[in-house]
Amino acid sequence: MENLPENIKPGRESILEPPLQMSDEDFRSLRDFINRYCGIYFDVQAKFLLERRLTQQLRHHRIRNFRDYYFFLKYDPRREEELNTLAEILTTNETYFFREDYQLKALTEEILPEIAETKKPEILLPSEKCLRIWSAGCSSGEEAYTLAILTHDHPLLKKWTVEIFASDISNQVLTLARKGVYRESAFRVTQDVYRRRYFEPAEDGFRVRNEIRRLVTFGHLNLLDEERIKMLKPQDIIMCRNVIIYFDRESRRRVIKSFFERLRPGGFLLLGHSESLMNLSTDFILRHFKNDMVYQKPGPGAPPGGAK
Ligand SMILES: C[S@@+](CC[C@H](N)C(=O)[O-])C[C@H]1O[C@@H](n2cnc3c(N)ncnc32)[C@H](O)[C@@H]1O
Structure with a gap:
């Protein structure tokens, strides 16, 4: 391993x-x-x-x-x-804001525009469109707040309801995530413009502003707990980075199967840069975007039968 x-x-x-x-x-x-x-x-x-x-x-x-x-x-x-x-x-909890920027570029410049164009309003929310993202294995919350900042700023999502669910198996990191106060090292690759706009100085670092915090809900969840995962709403995007690299193959398979089931048809799965679905699943389509390669569940907006 x-x-x-x-x-x-x-x-x-x-x-x-x-x-x-x-x-x-x-x-x-x-x-x-x-x-x-x-x-x-x-x-x-x-x-x-x-x-x-x-x-x-x-x-x-x-x-x-x-x-x-x-x-x-x-x-x-x-x-x-x-x-x-x-x-x-x-567990290892290493994380920071705006990690793996080329993937975040693919998200904002390619994936979100595609979702904005292809996703239909939901039956329960006929008057507005809703985007759901799950940060699975979120550690102390930097990944989830990064997603919140990027969706909050996105011109195509101005009229959308955005729901970000962020989960981890460790209560300790979830407590930090809910507190939302971060020290300098969490900002190692964060552009100043984001820090100025979305964080305020706090006694022991910088606190995420409320307009961003309110977009994220944190929850305790073991990724092997299939029964609880089934209770989540269908997701447009699941981001699970640097979590299953520590798992054996059988556990990875189980987690990927749960992700497949929890994604809505046409939804996207974003893994860490060193992770792939090789030998784990053939259910997804590998999409070659300009900035990154990501996995997509077949369905509306996805290319028929293979990689685009
Ligand atoms: C290295 S951090 C990754 C944080 C973030 N996704 C990133 O890439 O920056 C891995 C996280 O996965 C969590 N984790 C490990 N096993 C898990 C499991 N079975 N269920 C849920 N979370 C788990 C750990 O607690 C840890 O916070």
């Missing part, structure tokens, strides 16, 4: 106390359990990292060995809470 050592954020484990020993059998049990829970897959090279990172949880709960911790995760009444903590400990 690529990227595995980066799965684990540095600096969480104690440097004062040595990690507890994890047997190969316990490693496999815990690895498979974590994989079934959230899709993240640790290969054998990451064993020592998992050992070090989980040691703090064993110490915290006064559990003596990894076997008992595995049973704790499976059967203890506090397991839900512990799984939330695991999501915090084991």
Whole structure:
């Protein structure tokens, strides 16, 4: 599995106390359990990292060995809470505003105009058109607010209702996202004009202005939870970047299948620059736009039967 050592954020484990020993059998049990829970897959090279990172949880709960911790995760009444903590400990949350600008250019210059031209009003909203975007694996919210800024500014969407749903498995990052206050590093590629227009100085950084915040709803959602995903409204665009690279192939397949089902016919799937649907799904059409390649569910506005 690529990227595995980066799965684990540095600096969480104690440097004062040595990690507890994890047997190969316990490693496999815990690895498979974590994989079934959230899709993240640790290969054998990451064993020592998992050992070090989980040691703090064993110490915290006064559990003596990894076997008992595995049973704790499976059967203890506090397991839900512990799984939330695991999501915090084991995920990487790196993100920033306006990440992968060529894809955002494809979005504003090619995809949104196409949607504006082809999307029909919905039965429930006959008098206005509605655009729904889902930022799946949104981390601390920079991606979702970027989408909100770009749609808010878009000349073709002036009369549209825009709904952006942003989700993550980690409650910690969702709390930051809802707060909407960011430090300098989040703006590493943000043009000044956006910062001036859509952020206001706050005590500990810059706060997203209300006109942008109100476009985004944040929610806790595990991307492997197909039943809850089915409850989302049909989406025009799903953006899921730098999330499934940490998953094994079977979990990626499951997530992509859920995305396919949640997109409205003709909707778009935007993955990270190093991610593709190769060996995962043949259901989508690969669209070669000027600025980027993106996936589209067959339907209104999509080229018939293949790439355009
Ligand atoms: C590297 S961040 C990507 C943030 C943003 N999409 C970007 O590209 O800048 C990956 C995020 O995926 C989330 N994540 C990992 N596994 C998940 C799962 N099973 N369900 C939902 N979110 C998950 C992590 O908590 C983390 O915040």
